[in-house]
Amino acid sequence: RYLIINTAGALALGHPVEEILGHTDAELVPEATARRFREADAAVIAAGQRQTQEETGLMGGQLRSWHANKAPLWDTDGRIIGIIGVSREITERKRAEAALRASEEQYRELFTTAHDLIFIVSPAGEILLANPAFEQVLGYSGAEVAELTIRDLLHPDSMTACQAHFAEVTSGQDAGWVEAGFRTKAGGVVWVEGSCTCRFQAGRPHFIQGIFRDITERKLAAAARREAEVRFRILFDRAPVGVVVIDPATARVLECNEVAARQLGYTVAEFMRLGIADFEAVETPAQTQAHIEQILRTGRDTFETRHRTKTGELREVFVTTQVIELAGHRVSHCIFIDITERQRAETALQRSESALQQAQAVAQIGSWQLDIPRNILTWSAEAHRIFGIPAGTPLTYETFLACVHPDDRAMVDRAWHAAVGGAPYDIEHRIVIGDTLKWVRERARLEFDTAGRVASGVGTTQDITGRKQAEQRLAAFAALGRRLNATEELKEAACVLTAVADELFGWDACFVELYEADQRVRPVLTMDLVDGRKVEIPVVPTARPTPAANGPLIEAGELILREPLAPAAGERFVPFGDTARRSASLLFVPLRSHGRTIGLCSIQSYTPRAYTPVSLETLQALADYAALTLERLLAQE
Numbered sequence: 001r002y003l004i005i006n007t008a009g010a011l012a013l014g015h016p017v018e019e020i021l022g023h024t025d026a027e028l029v030p031e032a033t034a035r036r037f038r039e040a041d042a043a044v045i046a047a048g049q050r051q052t053q054e055e056t057g058l059m060g061g062q063l064r065s066w067h068a069n070k071a072p073l074w075d076t077d078g079r080i081i082g083i084i085g086v087s088r089e090i091t092e093r094k095r096a097e098a099a100l101r102a103s104e105e106q107y108r109e110l111f112t113t114a115h116d117l118i119f120i121v122s123p124a125g126e127i128l129l130a131n132p133a134f135e136q137v138l139g140y141s142g143a144e145v146a147e148l149t150i151r152d153l154l155h156p157d158s159m160t161a162c163q164a165h166f167a168e169v170t171s172g173q174d175a176g177w178v179e180a181g182f183r184t185k186a187g188g189v190v191w192v193e194g195s196c197t198c199r200f201q202a203g204r205p206h207f208i209q210g211i212f213r214d215i216t217e218r219k220l221a222a223a224a225r226r227e228a229e230v231r232f233r234i235l236f237d238r239a240p241v242g243v244v245v246i247d248p249a250t251a252r253v254l255e256c257n258e259v260a261a262r263q264l265g266y267t268v269a270e271f272m273r274l275g276i277a278d279f280e281a282v283e284t285p286a287q288t289q290a291h292i293e294q295i296l297r298t299g300r301d302t303f304e305t306r307h308r309t310k311t312g313e314l315r316e317v318f319v320t321t322q323v324i325e326l327a328g329h330r331v332s333h334c335i336f337i338d339i340t341e342r343q344r345a346e347t348a349l350q351r352s353e354s355a356l357q358q359a360q361a362v363a364q365i366g367s368w369q370l371d372i373p374r375n376i377l378t379w380s381a382e383a384h385r386i387f388g389i390p391a392g393t394p395l396t397y398e399t400f401l402a403c404v405h406p407d408d409r410a411m412v413d414r415a416w417h418a419a420v421g422g423a424p425y426d427i428e429h430r431i432v433i434g435d436t437l438k439w440v441r442e443r444a445r446l447e448f449d450t451a452g453r454v455a456s457g458v459g460t461t462q463d464i465t466g467r468k469q470a471e472q473r474l475a476a477f478a479a480l481g482r483r484l485n486a487t488e489e490l491k492e493a494a495c496v497l498t499a500v501a502d503e504l505f506g507w508d509a510c511f512v513e514l515y516e517a518d519q520r521v522r523p524v525l526t527m528d529l530v531d532g533r534k535v536e537i538p539v540v541p542t543a544r545p546t547p548a549a550n551g552p553l554i555e556a557g558e559l560i561l562r563e564p565l566a567p568a569a570g571e572r573f574v575p576f577g578d579t580a581r582r583s584a585s586l587l588f589v590p591l592r593s594h595g596r597t598i599g600l601c602s603i604q605s606y607t608p609r610a611y612t613p614v615s616l617e618t619l620q621a622l623a624d625y626a627a628l629t630l631e632r633l634l635a636q637e
Contacts, residue, residue: 155181
């Protein structure tokens with residue numbers, strides 16, 4: 001029973017003082033709480049000495065805690081007759097301690113399981129603590145991390161920015177986010193972004209905590225996108241024909257190269273402010289919109305039209321368009337080829353025989369007539385020139401067929417016999433003249449006698465080799481971009497470059513070499529034709545001329561045509577592979593990236609006069625295109 005209690009104690013029990021005196025715990029608090037109080041008091045009596053206890057009980061419907069100092073109360077005979085105690089309520093403190101423990105457990109779980117890199121460093125930069133993700137991503141053990149400072153891990157390119165970030169954080173400022181590169185144990189670089197916060201003690205920086213996220217893949221993807229954009233821009237700007245990107249929704253120009261703008265008399269900036277209606281001279285805006293909708297359905301189209309120049313002149317244009325995805329939108333990628341001169345030449349063919357011969361030479365179009373019953377073929381002078389057969393040579397259908405490329409011969413024969421049966425005859429195929437391959441377009445109109453039997457055929461043969469080569473160059477550039485995107489090693493990229501060059505020009509030997517910062521030469525790929533097979537040739541780096549020795553070659557490239565039997569005295573090139581014979585035709589181009597020469601590429605042929613200045617220009621474009629990938633792969637090693 002309570003004999004004495006102060007006001008604070010009464011408030012804790014939830015009753016006035018007068019209602020407490022003379023009563024037991026069982027009469028004042030819930031039974032479970034009263035039982036714990038009695039057990040605590042019994043422990044003090046049993047021990048016969050003062051004890052400090054923490055008591056918890058249900059008071060007023062709430063769980064509350066006290067810190068109690070209790071001691072036995074003795075009478076004059078030394079008998080324990082009661083308990084005297086002083087209690088201080090610690091409910092709020094206990095709640096705060098529980099919340100702190102929960103918070104610490106949550107933080108430790110977050111620290112341990114987070115995928116982000118979390119670390120704590122001293123103001124001097126020593127790493128005091130790092131989470132498992134930090135160790136795993138950078139490849140260090142916990143013991144190794146403890147021996148490092150944050151400066152040991154920072155990439156040199158990130159040092160200045162991170163030092164400024166730390167200075168702001170330790171001065172109490174909100175420094176925001178920072179991007180940095182951390183060097184891994186294996187020697188690589190992991191790019192991260194995040195921020196740091198500083199904890200202060202007595203007004204001085206105590207420790208700095210950093211939380212950073214790995215953005216390496218995002219950085220590499222961004223770099224790849226930039227590289228792809230640069231390659232696309234090189235292809236776009238250097239294309240030998242007009243290239244235009246049209247927005248199908250508005251029929252307006254989104255992009256164009258200089259050739260497209262120049263052939264209509266505009267600057268690029270002026271042309272990009274135009275819509276199709278501003279230069280289209282055949283279709284009305286409504287017809288153009290219907291044409292665009294048809295192209296969107298079919299995905300592509302090829303047609304001839306007429307364009308109006310800035311000065312009002314009309315130009316005949318051959319258009320090839322294809323629907324592509326660009327930045328998530330469907331657009332029309334168009335190639336504009338000005339065929340005005342060809343059209344004028346074709347018109348001139350109808351005026352006079354004299355004009356016909358001149359026009360045929362200009363347009364590279366020959367005419368022919370076949371007397372079918374007698375199998376006598378007659379060619380114009382231009383047709384003789386195209387097929388490389390001297391005028392006056394007796395000609396038959398079989399003579400013509402023998403000139404056709406073996407792989408195209410069956411197709412051409414089928415098309416001709418179908419035309420004899422009434423089908424249209426308008427085909428493109430290859431012909432072979434000595435060592436030269438040409439492309440021609442054949443068109444014909446057949447004449448029938450009064451009995452309905454085919455009597456003769458009259459037609460034209462147009463040399464379209466230049467157009468086909470332009471198409472092949474465009475296709476080669478597109479293939480080069482796709483194949484380079486998939487490369488992961490320097491030699492693989494070099495093989496892609498030389499393979500595309502082989503498709504365009506052909507070669508018997510080639511090499512690709514890169515220049516180190518100290519001017520040393522690093523051979524990447526060297527191949528030669530040995531015993532009829534193209535094989536890789538091992539090359540000692542010190543056997544290659546230095547960049548300084550190759551000065552003229554790496555500045556502007558060079559086309560070298562040598563006579564097969566010319567003496568080799570004064571030879572300035574180091575032979576490789578099959579040294580028993582010299583290359584007769586050689587192309588050298590520098591590998592240039594962002595205005596800097598990083599290496600040299602060469603293709604060579606044992607055939608005299610195998611290459612032309614156009615070959616040199618095209619190989620240079622291919623090399624510039626591939627140099628971006630080579631430099632990227634070199635930087636990733």
